[in-house]
Amino acid sequence: MPRAGDHHADRRREIIRANLSAVRERVAAAALRAGRSPYDVRIVVVTKDVEVESVRAALELGVLDVGENRVKEGVAKRAALSTDFPAVRWHMIGHLQTNKARKAALEFDLVHSVDGPRVAEALSRAVEEGGRVGPLGVLLQVNVSGEGTKFGVGPGEAEALLREVNRHPGIEVRGLMTIAPLAADAEETRPVFRRLALLARQMRELGLEGVSMDILSMGMSQDYEVAISEGSNLVRIGTAVFGPRGG
Ligand SMILES: *Cc1c(COP(=O)(O)O)cnc(C)c1O
Numbered sequence: 085m086p087r088a089g090d091h092h093a094d095r096r097r098e099i100i101r102a103n104l105s106a107v108r109e110r111v112a113a114a115a116l117r118a119g120r121s122p123y124d125v126r127i128v129v130v131t132k133d134v135e136v137e138s139v140r141a142a143l144e145l146g147v148l149d150v151g152e153n154r155v156k157e158g159v160a161k162r163a164a165l166s167t168d169f170p171a172v173r174w175h176m177i178g179h180l181q182t183n184k185a186r187k188a189a190l191e192f193d194l195v196h197s198v199d200g201p202r203v204a205e206a207l208s209r210a211v212e213e214g215g216r217v218g219p220l221g222v223l224l225q226v227n228v229s230g231e232g233t234k235f236g237v238g239p240g241e242a243e244a245l246l247r248e249v250n251r252h253p254g255i256e257v258r259g260l261m262t263i264a265p266l267a268a269d270a271e272e273t274r275p276v277f278r279r280l281a282l283l284a285r286q287m288r289e290l291g292l293e294g295v296s297m298d299i300l301s302m303g304m305s306q307d308y309e310v311a312i313s314e315g316s317n318l319v320r321i322g323t324a325v326f327g328p329r330g331g
Pocket of ligand 1: 130132153263304305320323
C-alpha cells in the first residue's frame with residue numbers, strides 16, 4: 085500500500101483516474117457514433133514499463149483487462165496483483181518467442197501475437213501438458229501495412245496460418261490483431277483497420293470448427309477511435325492512461 089501522505093503517489097493516481105475516465109468516455113462515444121454499444125468495445129490497459137503501484141491504481145478503478153508485451157514482466161505483475169484482483173484478464177500482446185510460449189500459455193488469458201505455426205505449436209503443447217484450466221484463446225497477428233519492423237503474417241498468408249493453428253489442440257483462434265503504422269494523422273490508419281475487419285469477416289465465413297473469430301484487437305492510444313469506427317472491439321491503450329513511457 086502507498087504511504088499516507090505520499091503526495092507523488094496520490095498525484096499519480098489522480099492522473100490515472102482522470103486519463104482512464106477520458107479514455108472510457110471517448111471509447112463509448114466512438115462506439116455510439118459507429119452505431120454500436122459501448123459495451124461492445126473492451127479496453128485492454130497496456131501496462132508495459134509501468135510500475136506495479138500504477139497498475140494497481142488502474143485495477144482499483146475497475147480495469148479488468150491488462151496487456152503486457154513481455155512474458156517475464158507480465159508474470160511478475162500478475163503474481164503481485166492477482167490475489168487482490170482475481171478477475172483481471174492478462175493479455176500477452178507482444179511478440180512471443182517459442183521458448184517463452186510455455187509460460188505464456190499458463191499465465192495469460194489471451195495471446196494476441198500468434199504470428200506463425202511454431203509459436204502456435206509451442207502454445208498448444210504447453211496447454212496439452214497441463215497446468216491450465218480450459219483452452220487458451222489466441223489471436224493471429226496480421227501485418228497489414230507490410231512494414232518490415234512489424235511482426236505478423238501478411239494478409240495473404242493469414243488463412244493458411246488460421247488453418248494451421250486450428251489443427252492444434254488446446255488453443256482456440258478467437259480473432260485477429262494488428263498494429264497500425266505510426267501516423268501524423270490517425271485517419272491515415274483507417275485502411276489498415278478496414279482491411280483487418282474485412283479479413284476477419286472472410287475468415288468467419290470459412291466456418292471452421294472451433295474458430296470464433298469474434299475478437300478484433302486493433303487501435304492504440306493514437307488511433308483507437310478510428311479503429312472502433314472500423315469495427316474494433318478490443319483496443320489496447322497504454323500512453324493515454326499512464327502518460328508517455330519512460331517519462
Ligand atoms: C505498447 C503497445 C500498445 C499500447 O500503445 P500506446 O500507444 O501506449 O497506447 C498496444 N499494443 C501493443 C502491441 C503494444 O506493444
